Amino acid sequence: xxxxxxxxxxxxxxxxxxxxxxxxxxxxxxxxxxxxxxxxxxxxxxxxxxxxxxxxxxxxxxxxxxxxxxxxxxxxxxxxxxxxxxxxxxxxxxxxxxxxxxxxxxxxxxxxxxxxxxxxxxxxxxxxxxxxxxxxxxxxxxxxxxxxxxxxxxxxxxxxxxxxxxxxxxxxxxxxxxxxxxxxxxxxxxxxxxxxxxxxxxxxxxxxxxxxxxxxxxxxxxxxxxxxxxxxxxxxxxxxxxxxxxxxxxxxxxxxxxxxxxxxxxxxxxxxxxxxxxxxxxxxxxxxxxxxxxxxxxxxxxxxxxxxxxxxxxxxxxxxxxx
Amino acid sequence: xxxxxxxxxxxxxxxxxxxxxxxxxxxxxxxxxxxxxxxxxxxxxxxxxxxxxxxxxxxxxxxxxxxxxxxxxxxxxxxxxxxxxxxxxxxxxxxxxxxxxxxxxxxxxxxxxxxxxxxxxxxxxxxxxxxxxxxxxxxxxxxxxxxxxxxxxxxxxxxxxxxxxxxxxxxxxxxxxxxxxxxxxxxxxxxxxxxxxxxxxxxxxxxxxxxxxxxxxxxxxxxxxxxxxxxxxxxxxxxxxxxxxxxxxxxxxxxxxxxxxxxxxxxxxxxxxxxxxxx
Numbered sequence: 313x314x315x316x317x318x319x320x321x322x323x324x325x326x327x328x329x330x331x332x333x334x335x336x337x338x339x340x341x342x343x344x345x346x347x348x349x350x351x352x353x354x355x356x357x358x359x360x361x362x363x364x365x366x367x368x369x370x371x372x373x374x375x376x377x378x379x380x381x382x383x384x385x386x387x388x389x390x391x392x393x394x395x396x397x398x399x400x401x402x403x404x405x406x407x408x409x410x411x412x413x414x415x416x417x418x419x420x421x422x423x424x425x426x427x428x429x430x431x432x433x434x435x436x437x438x439x440x441x442x443x444x445x446x447x448x449x450x451x452x453x454x455x456x457x458x459x460x461x462x463x464x465x466x467x468x469x470x471x472x473x474x475x476x477x478x479x480x481x482x483x484x485x486x487x488x489x490x491x492x493x494x495x496x497x498x499x500x501x502x503x504x505x506x507x508x509x510x511x512x513x514x515x516x517x518x519x520x521x522x523x524x525x526x527x528x529x530x531x532x533x534x535x536x537x538x539x540x541x542x543x544x545x546x547x548x549x550x551x552x553x554x555x556x557x558x559x560x561x562x563x564x565x566x567x568x569x570x571x572x573x574x575x576x577x578x579x580x581x582x583x584x585x586x587x588x589x590x591x592x593x594x595x596x597x598x599x600x601x602x603x604x605x606x607x608x609x610x611x612x613x614x615x616x617x618x619x620x621x622x623x624x625x626x627x628x629x630x631x632x633x634x635x
Numbered sequence: 636x637x638x639x640x641x642x643x644x645x646x647x648x649x650x651x652x653x654x655x656x657x658x659x660x661x662x663x664x665x666x667x668x669x670x671x672x673x674x675x676x677x678x679x680x681x682x683x684x685x686x687x688x689x690x691x692x693x694x695x696x697x698x699x700x701x702x703x704x705x706x707x708x709x710x711x712x713x714x715x716x717x718x719x720x721x722x723x724x725x726x727x728x729x730x731x732x733x734x735x736x737x738x739x740x741x742x743x744x745x746x747x748x749x750x751x752x753x754x755x756x757x758x759x760x761x762x763x764x765x766x767x768x769x770x771x772x773x774x775x776x777x778x779x780x781x782x783x784x785x786x787x788x789x790x791x792x793x794x795x796x797x798x799x800x801x802x803x804x805x806x807x808x809x810x811x812x813x814x815x816x817x818x819x820x821x822x823x824x825x826x827x828x829x830x831x832x833x834x835x836x837x838x839x840x841x842x843x844x845x846x847x848x849x850x851x852x853x854x855x856x857x858x859x860x861x862x863x864x865x866x867x868x869x870x871x872x873x874x875x876x877x878x879x880x881x882x883x884x885x886x887x888x889x890x891x892x893x894x895x896x897x898x899x900x901x902x903x904x905x906x907x908x909x910x911x912x913x914x
Contacts, residue, residue: 360745363745363749364748364749365745365748365749385751388656388749388750388751389653389654389655389656389751390653390654391749392749393745393746393749395742395745395746396742399741399742399743399745399746401669401672401673401743402673403672403673403676403677404669404672404673404676408672412665412668412669413746413750415657415661415665416656416657416662416665416747416750416751416752417654417656417657417750417751418654418655418656418657418751444676460746464654464750464751465654466654
């Protein structure tokens with residue numbers, strides 16, 4: 313089977329910044345691949361290289377078997393791109409935007425109209441199809457942006473941080489839309505700074521930092537390596553933290569302490585049982601606990617578990633990443 | 636999140652189809668169609684450019700005009716209105732520079748560049764749309780000219796030829812503004828760079844006879860491209876009566892202005908295409 317995406321030793325340098333430092337990535341068709349990493353990891357650079365918007369300095373890149381460096385025009389026949397910025401014409405309606413891009417994809421006027429109807433239904437915007445995009449909410453813009461890339465029939469859909477800057481409600485809705493596309497059989501490469509997003513949408517997660525792949529696998533594999541769920545204890549008095557650490561060390565490996573936040577956390581293999589255990593032990597020690605919770609590891613913690621070091625720049629939500 | 640982990644599904648048969656993409660001409664038209672719609676649906680754009688143009692005309696016609704001599708028997712309004720109309724192509728063109736920069740900044744250009752269309756269509760579509768807008772602003776400028784008292788003393792055919800020349804000049808300058816937009820990177824930078832048109836307009840024969848300018852400025856006024864363009868349009872608009880007052884024949888001005896038009900078009904067009912491909 314021809315990989316939908318095959319990158320070998322891809323490098324790209326901007327002045328002193330090494331955006332891609334020999335990136336290797338192979339994705340099979342029928343999969344959703346999430347490229348996960350902090351701001352400046354090289355995610356956007358990679359997507360732009362796949363979209364033939366920039367030319368790598370070295371390495372090879374094949375999209376659906378087509379050499380992206382030798383034959384970029386052919387690659388553009390196979391891809392759809394939805395960016396971080398909703399690049400949609402605001403002075404046109406959702407439907408007009410879809411029909412325009414459909415025709416640019418090479419559809420006849422009639423087919424473009426039909427494609428617009430199909431996509432509007434897929435992205436659940438039929439009711440608002442004939443309103444100008446400038447009246448849309450942030451979430452609706454992202455959905456129309458996503459839909460536009462589907463006006464043709466791309467083999468590979470590139471989604472660069474599809475939900476960055478969206479409120480939680482709109483994020484959930486966009487995830488739902490992306491899942492529908494996945495169910496319809498579109499291969500997707502998406503980039504994200506959020507572990508939960510990669511977890512929800514992708515069949516394969518590729519973690520990158522400093523322009524190279526540092527880990528790859530299914531969400532389940534990576535979570536196992538990252539130590540599953542985290543038990544986090546928030547104490548009233550920072551002086552209790554050493555004692556809390558003592559308790560947590562019996563529950564899992566390597567408890568981490570954040571003194572200013574008065575928190576200590578530890579990965580736990582069997583979350584809920586361990587939580588009870590921790591609670592009982594803390595009670596016995598007579599430590600005043602503000603809050604204790606069981607949560608999924610954050611991107612930082614996955615990084616720490618996989619590489620032994622924290623990412624140097626951690627993206628903050630709502631801030632578009634640039635590479 | 637067990638519900639999402641299993642995503643191996645039968646492939647959609649329609650995926651076998653390839654997006655061939657639109658050709659150069661139809662994609663240019665589609666890109667242009669978007670621009671024209673954007674302009675038509677953004678009333679503040681139309682209103683502001685129209686008001687700006689009207690203010691200019693009123694200031695020169697009624698505030699400064701009285702103290703500017705035409706160096707001939709020509710009335711100032713008949714001298715100035717052809718200059719006003721010709722130079723309006725430059726003010727209209729500034730919008731193209733900011734528009735191009737904005738499209739790059741907001742990712743619209745990237746979206747188009749990721750589509751299976753000839754990349755040149757992004758620029759030719761823009762140029763095409765701006766020609767439509769240019770004709771519109773030339774028509775408004777002409778109407779204003781007549782309102783403030785301009786009277787055609789040449790033939791109607793010549794006047795139409797003058798209008799056609801303005802459109803041609805506008806097309807050439809359009810590529811300069813596209814280039815500025817490509818170099819600018821963002822709308823503000825492009826707009827500041829676009830202000831280069833100010834010396835071009837005022838140090839030309841558009842509002843003031845070049846001969847009346849101090850030495851140094853005058854040389855610039857004489858050699859720069861807008862001057863022969865204005866002179867050609869003026870010469871056609873005021874007819875034989877005015878031509879007798881000019882230093883050269885109408886044909887000379889038209890010829891020179893067309894040489895400039897071709898040169899600007901080729902150089903700026905080539906640089907814009909080169910710069911765009913290098914992005």
